[in-house]
Amino acid sequence: MRKDWDSYFMSIAMQVCERSTCPRLHVGAVLVKDKRIKGTGYNGSPAKLPHCEDEDVGCLVVNNHCIRTIHAEVNCLLEVAPNDRKGATIYVTHYPCPECQKLIITTGVTRVVYANDYTPDVNWLDMAPWIEVVKLNIG
Numbered sequence: 001m002r003k004d005w006d007s008y009f010m011s012i013a014m015q016v017c018e019r020s021t022c023p024r025l026h027v028g029a030v031l032v033k034d035k036r037i038k039g040t041g042y043n044g045s046p047a048k049l050p051h052c053e054d055e056d057v058g059c060l061v062v063n064n065h066c067i068r069t070i071h072a073e074v075n076c077l078l079e080v081a082p083n084d085r086k087g088a089t090i091y092v093t094h095y096p097c098p099e100c101q102k103l104i105i106t107t108g109v110t111r112v113v114y115a116n117d118y119t120p121d122v123n124w125l126d127m128a129p130w131i132e133v134v135k136l137n138i139g
């Protein structure tokens with residue numbers, strides 16, 4: 001059967017996450033507008049800084065979260081021109097954390113499609129009912 005658009009873009013997000021440099025969690029994001037990919041991102045260290053996967057460095061864990069990386073959603077949104085974020089859909093392999101949710105809301109993204117559940121302490125998306133949030137079950 002031919003893949004529907006949501007499954008298609010999610011499968012790309014799952015490819016993108018394989019570039020992640022944090023062994024604790026591989027997250028991928030793809031921003032799509034008018035069925036065109038505008039940007040992609042995965043969680044990794046800031047440019048030129050060491051990566052979690054570097055053996056002599058490792059993850060930097062604070063409160064049970066690795067804080068060494070920039071999250072996939074942030075890297076993805078940074079790659080895209082402001083106009084292309086408005087009204088776009090972001091495909092993420094994992095439900096966004098509160099900080100990324102705030103960026104998703106403020107950049108004008110109007111649809112979030114995710115594959116893996118995660119329950120954040122605070123859920124900003126719940127306070128932004130104009131944003132459609134869809135869980136995609138992917139095999």
Ligand SMILES: [Zn+2]
Nearest residue numbers: 022052059066
């Ligand atoms: Zn890490």
Ligand SMILES: [Zn+2]
Nearest residue numbers: 071096097100
């Ligand atoms: Zn995040």
